[in-house]
Amino acid sequence: MGTTSTPAYDAHADWYEGYISGSGDYLRRVHATVADLLGAGEGRCLDICCGTGAHAPVLTGLGWTPVGVDLSGGQLRHARGRLPAARGDAGALPVADASLPAAMCVLASTDLPDYPAVLREVARVLRPGGRFVHMGVHPCFVGAFADWSKHPRVVVDARYADRSHSFDSWNVTGVRVRVGAWHIPISDLVNATVDAGLRLVRVVEAGRGGVPDLLGLLAIRDR
Ligand SMILES: C[S@@+](CC[C@H](N)C(=O)[O-])C[C@H]1O[C@@H](n2cnc3c(N)ncnc32)[C@H](O)[C@@H]1O
Structure with missing residues (x-):
């Protein structure tokens, strides 16, 4: 595709x-939410x-027994x-088809121009009853449309509705300014999960200072 x-x-x-590896508290929160x-x-x-x-x-x-897939040979060099x-x-x-008890996609939905297609692939490869964890930047509060420079006050602007790829970022230290990012509004994300044939069973928001910067979903491939 x-x-x-x-x-x-x-x-x-x-x-x-x-x-x-050096993202400290952030990585710990990602890991705690995935777990x-x-x-x-x-x-x-x-x-x-x-990734790595x-x-x-x-x-x-x-x-679990982890197995990975990634498009980047450079990333896989570290992952292996x-x-x-x-x-x-x-x-x-x-x-x-229907071969896996579990799958996850972590901090990568913004790298994928068609995340709904990936969710359909997840539904295809999961066994009935299989679990899928989506973990990503919070679609309401992290993106080209969000300015965190005065955190804990976070300013969100009208670009929330813009689903295009963008390198815009309030800071210059992250992934976004290097490779850019796609944006999926929260309704698109939830609807695409359900439309793929996955049953949404749990939602977790994680963050510091009251504004969550991470959103996690658990969805099940129904029998
Ligand atoms: C921000 S990194 C996240 C890596 C890892 N999941 C993590 O949390 O550290 C995004 C990853 O998505 C991979 N990626 C982007 N498009 C892809 C695609 N179409 N298929 C497989 N991997 C892809 C990139 O190569 C990159 O390793």
Whole structure:
């Protein structure tokens, strides 16, 4: 389906490895939310857009067997020290139908121009009863439309409705100014999850200072 034609992260993989490993409290919150939503289990959990594999230890700690897929060979170079991982497109997962008990996609929805297509792939590869965790930047409060420079006051503007790809950012230290980001309003995200045939069972918001910067969803592939 061609979610993206160029592995944009190839040029930034060494930077990303240091960025995500050094992201301290943020990474701890991501991991705590993933653990809370996914819970303990057995069997393979596919980390879609696994990047450098930073979340593999969380999956292992919960009892899952992590396996990854990512488009970027540069990212996979780092990931392969942490989990078995293959090069592949999230929009055409190299995985058989109804074969997985669990999958997750963490901090990557904004890298994908057609996240609804990825959610349909998730529904295809999950077994009945299988779990899917979406974890991403909070679509209401993080994006080209949000200025965090006066945190805890966060200013959101009319670009919230703009779904296009953008490099605009209130700061110059993150992923957004390097590779840009897509934006999915929260209604689009929830509706796409449900439309893919996944049953939404839990929502978690996480953040500092009252304004959440992360949103996590747990959805189940019904029988
Ligand atoms: C911000 S990084 C997140 C990586 C990892 N999930 C994490 O939380 O650290 C986004 C990742 O999505 C990957 N990606 C982007 N488009 C993709 C696609 N169509 N299929 C698979 N991976 C993709 C990139 O190569 C990159 O590693």
